[in-house]
Amino acid sequence: MTLTGTKSRVTSLALAAALATTSAVAIAPTTALAVPQGGYADLVDQVSPSVVFIEVTAKASPANFEGQMPKGIPEELRKRFEDMMPEGGQGGDRARQGLGSGFIISEDGLIVTNAHVVDGAETVTVKLSDDRSFEAEVLGTDRLTDLAVIKVDAGEALPAVKFGSSETMRVGDEVMAVGNPFGLGGTVTSGIISAKSRNINSGPYDDFIQTDAAINRGNSGGPLFNNDGEVIGVNTAIFSPGGGSVGIGFAVPSDLVQDVVADLSDDGEITRGWLGVQIKPMSDEIADVLGYDTPRGAVVEMVQPDSPAQSAGLEKGDIILSFNGIEIGDLRDLTRAVADTDPDANADVVIWRKGEEVTKSVTVGTLDQQDA
Template sequence: MTSLLTKSAPIALAAALAISPILAPTAAFAVPAGGYADLVETVAPAVVFIEVTGAVQATSGMPETLRRRFERNSPQESPRAGLGSGFIISSDGQIVTNHHVISGAKNVEVTLSDGTKYDAEVIGSDAATDIALLSIKADVDLPFVSFGTSEQMRVGDEVVAVGNPFGLSSSVTSGIISAKARDINAGPYDDFIQTDAAINRGNSGGPLFNNSGDVIGVNTAIISPAGGSVGIGFAVPSDVVREVVADLSDDGTVTRGWLGVSIRPMSDEVAEVLGFESTKGAVIEAVSKDSPAATAGLEKGDIILDFDGTQISALRDLTRAVAAKNPEEKASMTVLRRGKEMTLDVTIGTLAPQET
């Protein structure tokens, strides 16, 4: 039986790299004939190795089945040393990694590709997307890489992962995008890129590059029966990471919109009764008192079919659409109530920060 390894479970953690400080490329490299050597030589200096001490093993972000197994086998509050990867995104030393790499850490040390070590400050961390932003102070401009647009990537496109699997620094693996928009039940905003590029323990927080040398994902999780790569890895898309990092760099937190409802999927039976070809929408199970949803007039049993132009095919469509809104922003909803469609307007609230 396979186990899902995400967040603070033993997944990918780590990574440092190569040589010569150069910035990320802007032109695409020709890959198959000449290999990835030019790309790696260019981007590797911006990938770093992260060591964490004084952390405690956290289980709150794991799927329930994995959490129970983890808690049986390990003391929940035992100190640990952790390893992870990260990548520099600015010449002044901002570094992106995974939340689960640095969660609970007392000390975070970053090692550059030339062996230089720095104590890192955690600017902010977002458990919901498993993204964290660090900062180091150096006396020189640092090599960095840039984000690409993950939305433009297609299934079958070539990708390269750089990291520190099992402590083997400067390791490079390649593969393709196997799927997009994967929901692996790791969190409310799952939208992972799936890849067969080998990702192992030590890769967490490291970059997934397209063959132009742009970061199109942050390697975060694997599915594996024994903890090693079997060709099923997951990366947080760069379009998500870019927004989270911008929010974290502002004040160390991520602000998300809040509606104030509990939701469940539409059942096949309900879809058949309503004459739908397939299930869709989000069925309201409960409306929080004094919430934006209550003020807007949403009721238990309502089915939200569209939220401000986003068609709701699955529950995460609504979760992500609401979270993307700014507090006090107005939105309209298409709601099915007792077989009749209606439009409701809502003023979005502020989602309380998640516990880490």
């Protein structure tokens, strides 16, 4: 893994709960966790006008498309939902069509979706819930977080949804997904948050919300809502041996989404810092030797030549314990700590080297997007 950061502040990424009842006691869920009274109909009416359905036309051969799949991802994790797979045929460039979902975040037509939904698109058509369609402009994409911002000009104010805090959501909280699975626009499913901070080995910013709300091909880029109608995640990946929903889906948390979207909306690009090291987890054996109960920090496997890390004096075998004041528990902590540091900024790096803690000062570089 090569460490990168982002100039925006990236913070570290329904089935009702069963009531325990006896003849004497009935324990009711709190208002925050309860299914909305009367079901989800009012919530669906509130948020559905802001959810859009995306059709993409592009040219690519099947071989080229397969080559875009993330490296090292388990086969069962259909990262791209197969949304953009061309139909039939072998070899040769051909028109292909794909489906996805998205949601409006501003009245002037800014829309969030997945980067893989619009990747390589020649045309992007956005269909609103009232069946109006508009051609969309892709303002920017970020493949490391699989997020994209597109824009339509509807000539009038559009209904927009608000972001909520993914950090405050808890495992067991109820959520609702709205999207375009298999082209069936306006599909609503519900479930709970099954886990948080999931790492599915798709990239350096893995911090997914796991949910059992049914999401399938075509849900890519669609919103995951809390019971207040706020977006707390963007549906991005599923665990699916057979290609359909088995109740294990993953959403990019909204706290990360907001920062990336702000950057993309500004100038269409994400500027990332560059440290220039490759790292691996601390082994249990090293943790025992150092007296740690559990492994911590990030072990430097390689320092890239002419990198900020080399200039700062980092060496192979150093164990990075903190970066810019952030304690490093695992590899993702270091990735996020770098992500919270602007390129060209100075940061203190505390390392363990030859039996003692050493502090190095590093000037963070700028990552070449071609190497991202």
